[in-house]
Amino acid sequence: MVRDEKLSESELRRVADDLRGDWPTAEAVDFRESVEYHEALPPSKRFAEVLESADRPLLQPRAGVPRLDDQVRLLTHLLEDGRADLLPTTIDSYTRDNEYAKAQEGLEEARETGEDTLNGFPAVNHGVDGCRELIERIDGPVEVRHGTPDARLLAMVTFAGGFQSFEGGPVSYNIPYTKRRDLAETIEHWQFVDRLAGLYTEFGVRINREPFGPLTGTLVPPCIAIAVMLIEGLLAATQGVRSVTLGYGQVGNLVQDVAALRALRALGEEYLPDEVAVTTVFHEWMGGFPPDEARANGVIGLGGATAAVAEPDKVITKSPQEFRGVPTMEANAAGLRTTRQLIDMLAEQEITLDGVDDEQAFIERSTRCLVDAVLERGDGDVAAGTVRAFEAGALDVPFAPSESAKGAVLPARDDDGRVRILEFGDLALSDDIRETHAARLDERATTEQRPCSFRMVADDVDAISEGRLIGRPREGES
Amino acid sequence: MVRDEKLSESELRRVADDLRGDWPTAEAVDFRESVEYHEALPPSKRFAEVLESADRPLLQPRAGVPRLDDQVRLLTHLLEDGRADLLPTTIDSYTRDNEYAKAQEGLEEARETGEDTLNGFPAVNHGVDGCRELIERIDGPVEVRHGTPDARLLAMVTFAGGFQSFEGGPVSYNIPYTKRRDLAETIEHWQFVDRLAGLYTEFGVRINREPFGPLTGTLVPPCIAIAVMLIEGLLAATQGVRSVTLGYGQVGNLVQDVAALRALRALGEEYLPDEVAVTTVFHEWMGGFPPDEARANGVIGLGGATAAVAEPDKVITKSPQEFRGVPTMEANAAGLRTTRQLIDMLAEQEITLDGVDDEQAFIERSTRCLVDAVLERGDGDVAAGTVRAFEAGALDVPFAPSESAKGAVLPARDDDGRVRILEFGDLALSDDIRETHAARLDERATTEQRPCSFRMVADDVDAISEGRLIGRPREGES
Amino acid sequence: MPRTVILGVIGSDAHVVGITILEQAFDAAGFDVVNLGVQTSQEEFVEAALARDAEAVLVSSLYGHAAQDCRGFHERLAEAGLGDLTTYIGGNLAVGQDDPEETRERFEAMGFTRVFDSETEPEEAIEALRVDLEIPPTESERDPVRART
Amino acid sequence: MPRTVILGVIGSDAHVVGITILEQAFDAAGFDVVNLGVQTSQEEFVEAALARDAEAVLVSSLYGHAAQDCRGFHERLAEAGLGDLTTYIGGNLAVGQDDPEETRERFEAMGFTRVFDSETEPEEAIEALRVDLEIPPTESERDPVRART
Numbered sequence A, B: 001m002v003r004d005e006k007l008s009e010s011e012l013r014r015v016a017d018d019l020r021g022d023w024p025t026a027e028a029v030d031f032r033e034s035v036e037y038h039e040a041l042p043p044s045k046r047f048a049e050v051l052e053s054a055d056r057p058l059l060q061p062r063a064g065v066p067r068l069d070d071q072v073r074l075l076t077h078l079l080e081d082g083r084a085d086l087l088p089t090t091i092d093s094y095t096r097d098n099e100y101a102k103a104q105e106g107l108e109e110a111r112e113t114g115e116d117t118l119n120g121f122p123a124v125n126h127g128v129d130g131c132r133e134l135i136e137r138i139d140g141p142v143e144v145r146h147g148t149p150d151a152r153l154l155a156m157v158t159f160a161g162g163f164q165s166f167e168g169g170p171v172s173y174n175i176p177y178t179k180r181r182d183l184a185e186t187i188e189h190w191q192f193v194d195r196l197a198g199l200y201t202e203f204g205v206r207i208n209r210e211p212f213g214p215l216t217g218t219l220v221p222p223c224i225a226i227a228v229m230l231i232e233g234l235l236a237a238t239q240g241v242r243s244v245t246l247g248y249g250q251v252g253n254l255v256q257d258v259a260a261l262r263a264l265r266a267l268g269e270e271y272l273p274d275e276v277a278v279t280t281v282f283h284e285w286m287g288g289f290p291p292d293e294a295r296a297n298g299v300i301g302l303g304g305a306t307a308a309v310a311e312p313d314k315v316i317t318k319s320p321q322e323f324r325g326v327p328t329m330e331a332n333a334a335g336l337r338t339t340r341q342l343i344d345m346l347a348e349q350e351i352t353l354d355g356v357d358d359e360q361a362f363i364e365r366s367t368r369c370l371v372d373a374v375l376e377r378g379d380g381d382v383a384a385g386t387v388r389a390f391e392a393g394a395l396d397v398p399f400a401p402s403e404s405a406k407g408a409v410l411p412a413r414d415d416d417g418r419v420r421i422l423e424f425g426d427l428a429l430s431d432d433i434r435e436t437h438a439a440r441l442d443e444r445a446t447t448e449q450r451p452c453s454f455r456m457v458a459d460d461v462d463a464i465s466e467g468r469l470i471g472r473p474r475e476g477e478s
Numbered sequence C, D: 001m002p003r004t005v006i007l008g009v010i011g012s013d014a015h016v017v018g019i020t021i022l023e024q025a026f027d028a029a030g031f032d033v034v035n036l037g038v039q040t041s042q043e044e045f046v047e048a049a050l051a052r053d054a055e056a057v058l059v060s061s062l063y064g065h066a067a068q069d070c071r072g073f074h075e076r077l078a079e080a081g082l083g084d085l086t087t088y089i090g091g092n093l094a095v096g097q098d099d100p101e102e103t104r105e106r107f108e109a110m111g112f113t114r115v116f117d118s119e120t121e122p123e124e125a126i127e128a129l130r131v132d133l134e135i136p137p138t139e140s141e142r143d144p145v146r147a148r149t
């Protein structure tokens, strides 16, 4: 069974050597030389420092296209026209599957046809030099954003390539992103990634690590998301990571979102070791968007307003074209500016909402239940406990495609639009917490004069894209 | 001196007959026949009923183009693609000046060239039949929105033409809209308009009247706006108007805006006679917009969010193209949908903000000071009192172009972004209220390490268009 | 007798929410739905269609790589003797802000019977399937199938 | 000696905020500003320019009717012997979402020395006036005049 223990340097080296065979570009990776490369980068490109020293929420979009020149153009546009504070490089789906040959095929097709035949930047294929060229040509800190269960080679190449921030984690990049990956194995793979980041950190290059908070992006109850964040933060800390950004995806209820972000920060600081600098990131609504740019701007507006009240360290913005497909760079920059305008107009206002403290306490209590259950199942070991908790459904994620999760949890909104749990499966929540969820959903069922059922869940899934928050029955239905 | 007394029917008739000579289309106006025409209109076109029976904030854009067919196309688009609940017909600036000949010139030029050479719909020139054609071809309630100090002929023609709602009032369409109009005379003109609306009301056609709340749209302190609304509501009620919609323009501070809308509703219900149905309208930010559609969407987003919390009966939306000029119909519809999305996502959430009650009490106390001062100066007569109060500067509007106002009041934002008063002139606010304003602005001066001055006001005027709320000194300035 | 349809997300795509909703809707409409889940290969679709004697194969793809993932799919179906099968594909079928009309034509040319975009309501697909499989309409239907599909 | 400039909003336009800001900025920059306010007729501009021996006339228009309001303005100035006066116009000069380049050309053709859009910072106009009236720059200047004006 996998255990939450620091990987030895020899083990790290052994795995790294093994991985070198996976794709030709891996040969060029040289740790010592890479540390020197990072040391020479200007302060404006040091991700952790820029993020941790900010005095207002920093904005970061998602963006990745197959070709290097295009990626430079895209990021430059987002920096200049979008006034992004932090930049991303989103990796394509084949790379996420470790299908570097397919990614190569897509990249070559992109080069020939001029079309974006990949949904992201195949960083492994671009290799260390390609990545460094990108880092050098962009005047800002750039993060690798992906969704790769086994991101070891990606981390080797991109860290050597000058990236100082890396999204993901063994749960958050397995459960929502893939079907057949074994969770224990994924944890081992991420121990490698975290250890590598930790090693850079020990050599003075503080690599920022960002567990992916939104999970499946679809009505994820805050306690589940936060529990996963704490688990991944703990795992990363063990491997020597010292800069951790915990994430959370907007659910759309203002009070619940503000409460959840506060709970995330408070629990993050409590659970993670003192030597870890904890920051938080808020993702604008990650579920289905309205098929209309104007209404999408409304969703983004609520995201910006929520961020202004909750004051996370970072906000990942959406674009008004989210529904249709990967956005144009103009639309992507527009999403940034809409968000910035809202945050800056609200930033100096004192806004105190009733009910945040209660909801925060409830979220914290629920999250503790889940994390305790994990630790118990692992006899104090968070790695082993996570595997066992997911096996048992004690920890679970709604709409999880992965066979490593039970996928028995079903969420639904209550009468106020807060995300509650309708089906618990074997989720390790105490009876009194379950009762609260049930009571809130019963209220809604009464309002709607229909039983709680999957119909309600399906209506909630569609609600925001249809222009509302709660999936009330339509006329004639019940 | 003008007095707040109900116009006699003979006086009404005399004035109406006089006005018939002003432009040929006036001849066609026939009161009795018009009442019958209104009676035959379907319930969906009865403005007051639709507005007063709504169970959520209704949305209304601004829109007016010179030609009839274009206006039909425009309103149809706003109805279908924008899902507007209520429709406008914005009148051109020449008509507002009673320059019907110039408006005719513009209209003919528009017809010849196909270009929109007028900034609105010249309803008097289109005449009763033109207006009726418009009303018939549009499946919704339509309001006349303008800015005309002497709107008597416009009211005669448009009421006869089937419109059931009419914006404006003697103060709100004089002080912000014109330079040399005498206030007492304007009050007399609006007594005619209100009396005509009252007469229709007596005959069963409840014409809705909407004093223009935003005034100059530029940092108007809530107490001033609300005092003007109460004055105009009282004047309209005297003439028999029974459906009054009081307005307020967003200042951008969430707590202050919510408090102001609540104060507006509470005072409206208190001051206006019981037989008047009082509704409220919230105008999305009426000052200078950002020269960027994405950031403009942020401003609109904050407007929508504010409306969702304050729940006015109606919201006047802005478009992302506000800065550049009269918007395309697509952009206008987009502003509606962005607002709708925000309102509908927030509508069912219980959102209670700290500090609203205190701010509301402060606004109400200040407003009472102003209205009391008006009534005192008129020995209980609101018409005479208004004229005298404006003459003395006891009532005043910031940035008023009108010679009928002192224009001595200067507003500025405090450290929280709320609009306070920097220069009072002779504004009839009690000393303790003045001290509160001064104290709040002193806090800001301390924060910014610069004195309160016109520089601060100018910075606040530009702030939202530059992407923030408070006009903090830029680097290097102080 | 319920008619069997195969449903799955092709390639390395993990977007599961859409097919979860579709499964539930087809099930409620009386179909026998075999949901293969996300990250389903071409082989798995063919095998399931053969094994379950399915009348239609419904392919979902959200992440933008549909064209590459579906290359040779209809040839493979034909080899398995399933050349006549009704095949639908739906979702976000290209990367970026594509022209829906072009995308539709591209996938029709690849052999799909019908092509649906991501604005598709489940009811539209159900109604289309009733037409294509010649199932008499029941009361449960709601929206008529869109003219353009 | 301060140089005199006439400022006003032409036609029936009542947008006063812009000229209030401009007045203050020109004043701070050392000009002698005669602010005629809103709803100023062509005659009033001409009379004020004559009476105050002004070196420039600054016309503002926001509401979209500038073209109609300015028709014959330069002819009138010429008749009054003010043909050489520096004339600026600025604001939202057309109705709707106009092409700024076209609008600029139209007003230049009408005789205006320079045409400014509503994104103009007061500093740009001040700097332009310094160039056109050949006033030596002082320390108070901040932004260089935009190349295109």
Ligand code: B12
Pocket (backbone or CB within 6 Å): A062, A090, A091, A092, A093, A096, A119, A120, A146, A147, A176, A177, A214, A215, A216, A217, A218, A286, A287, A288, A289, A290, A321, A322, A323, A324, A325, A326, A327, A399, A400, A401, A461, C012, C013, C014, C015, C016, C017, C018, C019, C021, C022, C058, C059, C060, C061, C062, C063, C064, C065, C088, C089, C090, C091, C092, C093, C094, C095, C096, C097, C116, C117, C118, C119, C120, C121, C122, C125
């Ligand atoms: C939620 C979400 C996620 C979640 C998915 C969780 C999960 N496991 O399901 C997470 C965050 C993990 C995720 C990951 C990624 N995503 Co994603 N995601 C979305 C999002 C926001 C909503 C999708 C959704 O659930 N909608 C709700 C359901 C009910 O609707 P639906 O999926 O569209 O399905 C309906 C219709 O499409 C139709 N339909 C679908 N299939 C079929 C098939 C047939 C036969 C028929 C008739 C109808 C039909 O009917 C369904 C039911 O109504 C969309 C954007 C959007 N739509 O707003 C992006 C989106 C689909 N994702 C996208 C991308 C690129 C990715 C990533 C590659 C990451 C990235 N680069 O950012 C990864 C891919 C990982 C992988 N291997 O698949 C892109 C696709 C780009 C493109 N095609 O151009 C989108 C469009 C976002 C964007 N604008 O960039 N994503």
Ligand code: B12
Pocket (backbone or CB within 6 Å): B062, B090, B091, B092, B093, B096, B119, B120, B146, B147, B176, B177, B214, B215, B216, B217, B218, B286, B287, B288, B289, B290, B321, B322, B323, B324, B325, B326, B327, B399, B400, B401, B461, D012, D013, D014, D015, D016, D017, D018, D019, D021, D022, D058, D059, D060, D061, D062, D063, D064, D065, D088, D089, D090, D091, D092, D093, D094, D095, D096, D097, D116, D117, D118, D119, D120, D121, D122, D125
């Ligand atoms: C506030 C406002 C009002 C207030 C004005 C109060 C008042 N008395 O001042 C009220 C609500 C009363 C109002 C009324 C109307 N308005 Co108005 N208003 C605005 C708004 C929102 C802001 C204007 C403002 O104060 N900006 C802040 C100041 C500091 O900037 P500024 O005025 O642009 O001036 C700066 C520059 O333009 C430049 N500049 C200006 N003039 C000059 C001249 C020179 C020589 C130079 C160098 C520079 C220069 O420098 C200035 C200082 O930085 C604008 C839209 C916007 N910009 O967001 C619409 C806008 C100007 N209004 C418009 C219209 C149409 C009207 C109305 C006709 C009503 C209607 N149909 O909706 C009436 C007109 C009434 C009348 N007779 O004039 C339109 C004009 C349309 C067009 N050109 O296509 C606009 C653009 C809104 C829109 N998108 O439709 N309005």
